[in-house]
Amino acid sequence: MNMVHRLDGLEPDNLLAILALLGVATALDAADAKDPTTDRWCPRIGWDLSNPPLRPLVHLRGSADQQALATRIDQGLRTLAAAYSFDGRQDVDYSLKEAGRLLAEAARAAGPVARERVDLLSSLMNELAESGKPGRVAPTPLCLLHGGGHQHFLERLNHVVEGHRGSNTSVDDHAARIENLKDTLFHPWRRQDDLSSSFRWDPKEDVRYALMAGDPTANAYKGHTQLGANVLAAIGLASLTVVPHPRGTKIQVMVLGGRYKSGGFEFAWPIWRDPATLPTIRALFSHPDLWEEHGLQHLGVEHVFVARRISVNKLMNFTRAEPLFS
Numbered sequence: 001m002n003m004v005h006r007l008d009g010l011e012p013d014n015l016l017a018i019l020a021l022l023g024v025a026t027a028l029d030a031a032d033a034k035d036p037t038t039d040r041w042c043p044r045i046g047w048d049l050s051n052p053p054l055r056p057l058v059h060l061r062g063s064a065d066q067q068a069l070a071t072r073i074d075q076g077l078r079t080l081a082a083a084y085s086f087d088g089r090q091d092v093d094y095s096l097k098e099a100g101r102l103l104a105e106a107a108r109a110a111g112p113v114a115r116e117r118v119d120l121l122s123s124l125m126n127e128l129a130e131s132g133k134p135g136r137v138a139p140t141p142l143c144l145l146h147g148g149g150h151q152h153f154l155e156r157l158n159h160v161v162e163g164h165r166g167s168n169t170s171v172d173d174h175a176a177r178i179e180n181l182k183d184t185l186f187h188p189w190r191r192q193d194d195l196s197s198s199f200r201w202d203p204k205e206d207v208r209y210a211l212m213a214g215d216p217t218a219n220a221y222k223g224h225t226q227l228g229a230n231v232l233a234a235i236g237l238a239s240l241t242v243v244p245h246p247r248g249t250k251i252q253v254m255v256l257g258g259r260y261k262s263g264g265f266e267f268a269w270p271i272w273r274d275p276a277t278l279p280t281i282r283a284l285f286s287h288p289d290l291w292e293e294h295g296l297q298h299l300g301v302e303h304v305f306v307a308r309r310i311s312v313n314k315l316m317n318f319t320r321a322e323p324l325f326s
Contacts, residue, residue: 005058005069007185009229012047012054013321015307016201018269020184020229021045021056022236025278027076028058033113034079041072044275049302059275070181073232074174077164080235083116084161090152092124092139099137100127119238124154128244129253138253140242141265141309144200144316153199157234160197164231184228193227201233202226206310206317239282256286264308268324270296271303293325 007024010017028043044059058069094102103125106118124140131138139146145153164177183190191204198205207223245254252260258267268291270284289295290304305321 003060003063005060005066005186006048006051007056007058009183009185009187009189010056012056012271012303013305013307014203015267015318015321016199016226016229016233018305019201019233019236021232022239022281023077023232023234024058024073024185024236025281026235026239027073027080027232029278030076030079030116031072034075044277045281046273046275047271047302049271049273054271054303057275066182066186067178070178070185073181073185074177077161077231077235080116081161081165083120083238084158084234086154086158090155091145091147092137092143092153093131093133094125094137095135096127096130096137099125103127116238119241122241123238123255124242126242126244126253129242129251140237140240140253140255141258142201142237142240142255142267144309144318148314156197156199157237160199160230160234163197180228180231184226184232189226189229191224191226193225195223195225197227197230198223198225199230199233200315200317202229203307203318203320206312206319239278240285257290259291264310266306266308267318268304268306269321270301271305272296273300273302276300291324 007021010021012018025043025045028041032040032043040061041064042061046057046059048055048057060069064072103118103121106121110118124143125137127137129138130136139153143153145151145156191202195205202225205223205225240255240257242253242255245252245260247260254260255267257269258265270287270290272281272284276284284290284296284299284301287296287299296304304324306324307318307321309316309318
């Protein structure tokens with residue numbers, strides 16, 4: 001018997017939700033790798049294109065309710081959390097030489113079912129792509145935290161993932177983690193968590209203080225986020241490898257699925273019909289024809305959404321995505 005779950009919390013035009021979906025696939029794969037072959041769930045992800053609003057579907061071998069699915073995802077998240085240690089470093093500001101050494105070490109240590117560390121580092125930096133600071137790597141274009149307001153990207157990744165795993169293994173702690181995941185996956189987001197877990201990937205977090213009705217420092221007007229989505233997205237980020245990108249006389253960093261346009265950055269993702277494994281999904285995100293009209297239709301891709309990176313008063317966000325072709 002196969003089970004299908006519709007993830008009503010994950011909207012197709014929200015970058016945070018898309019990264020969270022990648023996190024779901026990654027966590028389920030990690031949980032499967034720990035089980036004997038006969039106990040594996042063989043997860044596949046597709047999209048429900050027949051029943052609006054558009055939402056993703058998780059296909060599983062065997063029977064599992066929402067509680068069991070969230071528990072399985074939590075199992076995978078806790079397995080992957082060990083890769084998110086950065087020895088106290090707060091930002092992606094490694095020297096080119098140091099980055100090359102770390103990436104090479106992680107690649108040598110990786111195996112077919114133990115590649116989470118090299119995947120993560122490869123999603124953060126490339127030793128050939130230099131930042132505006134000579135001799136320093138440029139972080140992934142999806143990095144929106146650069147130390148302003150004491151918000152540091154690597155520190156946030158570690159805080160969010162380790163915070164979910166936690167040191168408290170009590171029944172209450174476990175139940176709270178599962179409820180966070182269920183709220184994120186199966187229900188419209190209530191965004192009741194403080195911004196200490198935010199990566200600014202949710203377009204709802206683009207809050208313009210000048211347009212508020214009251215004091216932006218008051219609790220009633222402070223922004224909030226969806227904790228479970230940020231935990232999943234931190235894990236999902238590791239699926240998006242960065243590569244060196246020649247641009248003029250410089251080599252910049254580029255995430256597969258992204259492009260620089262008119263001085264800005266845009267990120268695209270596919271919406272596909274048929275259930276697909278994580279490696280297949282990663283191949284769709286990085287396919288060279290992703291930006292071409294109907295370029296992936298033969299692979300079951302029905303839509304492509306694009307979000308733009310914006311900056312206001314040094315704070316960066318991503319817009320809600322729009323269809324690449326109407």
